[in-house]
Amino acid sequence: MSVMSAGHVTSPSIxxxxxxxxxxxxxxxxxxxxxxILQQKVRGKPLVYLDxxxxxxxxxxxxxxxxxxxxxxxxxxxxxxxxLSERATVAYDEVxxxxxxxxxxxxSREVVFTKGTTEGINLVAQSYARTHLKPGDDILISVMExxxxxxxxxxxxxQTGANLRAAPITDDGELDLDAFEQMLSGRTKLVALVHVSxxxxxxxxxxxxxxxxxxxxxxxxxxxxxxxxHLTIDVQDLDCDFYVFSGHKVFGPTGVGVxxxxxxxxxxxxxxxxxxxxxATVTIQRSTWAPLPAKFEAGTPMIAQVIGLGAAIDYVRExxxxxxxxxxxxxxxxxTERVLELGGVRLIGxxxxxxxxxxxxxxxxxxxxxxxxxxxxxxxxxxxxxxAQPVMExxxxxxxxxxxxxFYNTIDEADALVAGLLTVKKMxx
Amino acid sequence: xxxxxxxxxDMILDHNRAPENYRQMADANRRADGSNPLCGDRLTVWLKxxxxxxxxxxxxxxxxxxxxxxxxxxxxxxxGRTKAEAEALFExxxxxxxxxxxxxxxxxxxxxAVFSGLSEFPVRVKCxxxxxxALKAALNEPDAVVSTE
Numbered sequence: 110m111s112v113m114s115a116g117h118v119t120s121p122s123i124x125x126x127x128x129x130x131x132x133x134x135x136x137x138x139x140x141x142x143x144x145x146i147l148q149q150k151v152r153g154k155p156l157v158y159l160d161x162x163x164x165x166x167x168x169x170x171x172x173x174x175x176x177x178x179x180x181x182x183x184x185x186x187x188x189x190x191x192x193l194s195e196r197a198t199v200a201y202d203e204v205x206x207x208x209x210x211x212x213x214x215x216x217s218r219e220v221v222f223t224k225g226t227t228e229g230i231n232l233v234a235q236s237y238a239r240t241h242l243k244p245g246d247d248i249l250i251s252v253m254e255x256x257x258x259x260x261x262x263x264x265x266x267x268q269t270g271a272n273l274r275a276a277p278i279t280d281d282g283e284l285d286l287d288a289f290e291q292m293l294s295g296r297t298k299l300v301a302l303v304h305v306s307x308x309x310x311x312x313x314x315x316x317x318x319x320x321x322x323x324x325x326x327x328x329x330x331x332x333x334x335x336x337x338x339h340l341t342i343d344v345q346d347l348d349c350d351f352y353v354f355s356g357h358k359v360f361g362p363t364g365v366g367v368x369x370x371x372x373x374x375x376x377x378x379x380x381x382x383x384x385x386x387x388x389a390t391v392t393i394q395r396s397t398w399a400p401l402p403a404k405f406e407a408g409t410p411m412i413a414q415v416i417g418l419g420a421a422i423d424y425v426r427e428x429x430x431x432x433x434x435x436x437x438x439x440x441x442x443x444x445t446e447r448v449l450e451l452g453g454v455r456l457i458g459x460x461x462x463x464x465x466x467x468x469x470x471x472x473x474x475x476x477x478x479x480x481x482x483x484x485x486x487x488x489x490x491x492x493x494x495x496x497a498q499p500v501m502e503x504x505x506x507x508x509x510x511x512x513x514x515x516f517y518n519t520i521d522e523a524d525a526l527v528a529g530l531l532t533v534k535k536m537x538x
Numbered sequence: 539x540x541x542x543x544x545x546x547x548d549m550i551l552d553h554n555r556a557p558e559n560y561r562q563m564a565d566a567n568r569r570a571d572g573s574n575p576l577c578g579d580r581l582t583v584w585l586k587x588x589x590x591x592x593x594x595x596x597x598x599x600x601x602x603x604x605x606x607x608x609x610x611x612x613x614x615x616x617x618g619r620t621k622a623e624a625e626a627l628f629e630x631x632x633x634x635x636x637x638x639x640x641x642x643x644x645x646x647x648x649x650x651a652v653f654s655g656l657s658e659f660p661v662r663v664k665c666x667x668x669x670x671x672a673l674k675a676a677l678n679e680p681d682a683v684v685s686t687e
Contacts, residue, residue, distance in 0.1 A: 473555075475602035477577055478546070481662060485542040494578040501578060507600040508578040536546060537554075537603070 143168040154487030162513035174420035204419035218401040225366035226334040227257040229353030234261040236378040244270030282309035282458040304336035308497040309458030310466030361421030365414035382407040433516040437465035444523040465514035476510040544655030554603035557610035572672030583672040609669030
C-alpha cells in the first residue's frame, strides 16, 4: 500500500524514489512539500517550526488517512456485524500489527494503544507497580525525567509506601552511570528511564542501563516519547519490559500512544480501567477479562487516531529512520556551531550522544523574551522548563530556550534561528 | 496590530536591566511569593505596611523582562499608597494589559501605561501580572503564595 493517498498534490516526493535509503540523496524540500502546515507564513514571515520536541507536524498522508476514515469507514470496532464495523475493526487491528513491526515486538498482543506516553506510564504505575511494590521498596528514575515519568511514581509511592530515587546527571547532561549502578539496590523493584531527554537531547545508553537493571532482576520501563521520532526502536534488542511513546511526536495525531509490554508481565497485570471491550464475561457479581491486549483497552478507543498513527508509521518508514537521523544530526551540529558563534550562549545539554534538541540560555536574557522575539520573526521555539523542572534545578536556570529539529527542517531555518537570536541580542544589548 | 517594539519599549528594557526596589526587606511585615508554574517565573514581594499605607515595597526573583520590569514599575507605583488605592490601581492595570481599559483612561496609570502594548500578546499578560498578584496576596494575607496559572 502506498502511503500517498489519492488526492495528494505532491506526487514526486521522496517517498516515490526507489528503495535503498542510505544511498539516495536526502531531499529536504521534497519532504517539506508533504507537510501542508509548513507552507504558511506567520506574522508575515515564512514559518520556521523548531518546536518538534513539543509536537511534530503531520504529513498530508496522515491527514488524508484520518479524513478518509471518517469519510468512508467510520464505525465502532469489535462490536458490529455490519460492513463498516468490520472494515473499521480490520483497519484498527492492522495498525497494531504495524506498530508491533515498527518496534519489533514479538507479538501484537504486546502492543496496547493508550492516549499517549503519559497514560502509558500511568497504566504501568497503577497496574504493575501498585500491585508489586511494598513499603521500603525503591523505584529508580533519573534527574533528567520529564514530569510524566516522575509524578506517576510519586503517586505510587504515596499509595504503596515505596520510595522514589533519582540517579544524578553530569554537567554535560549525561546520566551518571556509576551513581546509577550504585543506586540499583536490593530494594529497587522498578527502573523507569527516559530514552532521549526532551530538555537536554541526551540519548541514554538505554540497552546498557536495562542490562544493569536486569542483572539485579529489576524490570525497566523506557519513556520513548522523544526517541520514537529519531531512533530505530527494537524492544527485543533493548530487552526492555515496558516501552511507551506518543503518536503526535512521530508525525501522527494527538490522542494516541503506544505501550509495549512484555507479554508475561501484561498477562499478570490487572486491568487499568474497566469498561466495554476489555471483558470476557460480565455478571453483576464479577467479570472476567478479555485476552491481551483488549484487557487494557476499555471503552471505545481512539479509532481514527490509531488509523492516523498507522499512516505516520508508514511515512516514517518510507523516509527511513537512518535518513532522518543523519539529516537531523547535520542540522543539530550546524545550528549548535552557529549559535555558539553568537557569544554569550550557554548550552544546556552537551551530551556526546544527542538527538536534535538544542537547549540554551543567553546571558541576561530570559528564554521567554527570546521566544516572543523569535515568534515575531515567524520562528517557533519552546521557552520554559519543558516539564523537566529537576533538570532546570540541576543546571541552576529558571528556564531554557529550546530549538528542536525534525527531518523537514532546513539549514536555512537553522540560520534563520541564528539571525533571530542576533536580533534578540541587539534588542537587549 | 501586534508590534514587538510596542512590547519591548526602552522603559521596559531599562527596568529589566536595572529594576527599582530590587532587594529583600529586613523589616517587612508582609511578604508573598508568586510563581508561574508553566514558565518557571518566581518572585517574592516584601511590604512594610503602616496605618494601612504601603510605606515600603521591594521584590526579588527570576523572570522575563516583562515580569521584572512590571514588578519594578509596580513597586514604584504603589509605594506610599493605601491598600485600597493599590488594589484599585491593580484593577486598572489588569484592564490595561487585557485590553479592557479605554485609551482615555490609560493616561491615569502614569508609567504603567508602557504596558498598553501587552494586550496584543495574550500569553505574556501573566508575566506582567505576576508581581501584582503577589502584591495583592501580601496585602491581604501575610506569607502567601500565589500562582498566575
